[in-house]
Amino acid sequence: MTLSDYLAQARSRRWLWGEVDCLHFALGWLAEATGRDLRPTLPAYGSYREGRRMLGALWPDYGAMLEDLAGRAGWLPRGGAPQAGDLALIAGGHGPTAAIRLAEGYAAQDAAGVIWLRAAPGARHWGPSCPR
Numbered sequence: 001m002t003l004s005d006y007l008a009q010a011r012s013r014r015w016l017w018g019e020v021d022c023l024h025f026a027l028g029w030l031a032e033a034t035g036r037d038l039r040p041t042l043p044a045y046g047s048y049r050e051g052r053r054m055l056g057a058l059w060p061d062y063g064a065m066l067e068d069l070a071g072r073a074g075w076l077p078r079g080g081a082p083q084a085g086d087l088a089l090i091a092g093g094h095g096p097t098a099a100i101r102l103a104e105g106y107a108a109q110d111a112a113g114v115i116w117l118r119a120a121p122g123a124r125h126w127g128p129s130c131p132r
Helices: 003-010 022-034 048-056 062-072
Strands: 075-077 087-091 096-101 106-110 113-117 124-128
Touching: 003 022, 022 062, 022 087, 022 096, 022 106, 062 075, 062 087, 062 096, 062 124, 087 106
Parallel strands: none
Antiparallel strands: 075 124, 087 096, 087 124, 096 106, 106 113
16 A cells, blocks of 8 residues: 555544544554554553553653554664655644654644644654665
């Protein structure tokens, strides 16, 4: 599945904490790109606060969580310029947000659906260790 196909499919999903949220959106793309679906390894949660508590019990912060999950799928921190399709950690309305790097900007899932963000200063990126 291409990134464009994934984004088109994701647009039809309705928001649901712990199933269709920013983290599951980004990890869904990671599963498509690597064949390693890590979403079933996450604890179940039904709200923002519950998710912060459940995920916070496993990782000290959102960056450490994405670092661990991306690493389990074979993706490493991107030292150079980010590439389209990279997993990204950006600043969102509630705090750190998992997103996908696009050729220009970022895509993330929120209660309004899949949104596009033009820029994300200070974003962290993870991608495959070799060129796609």
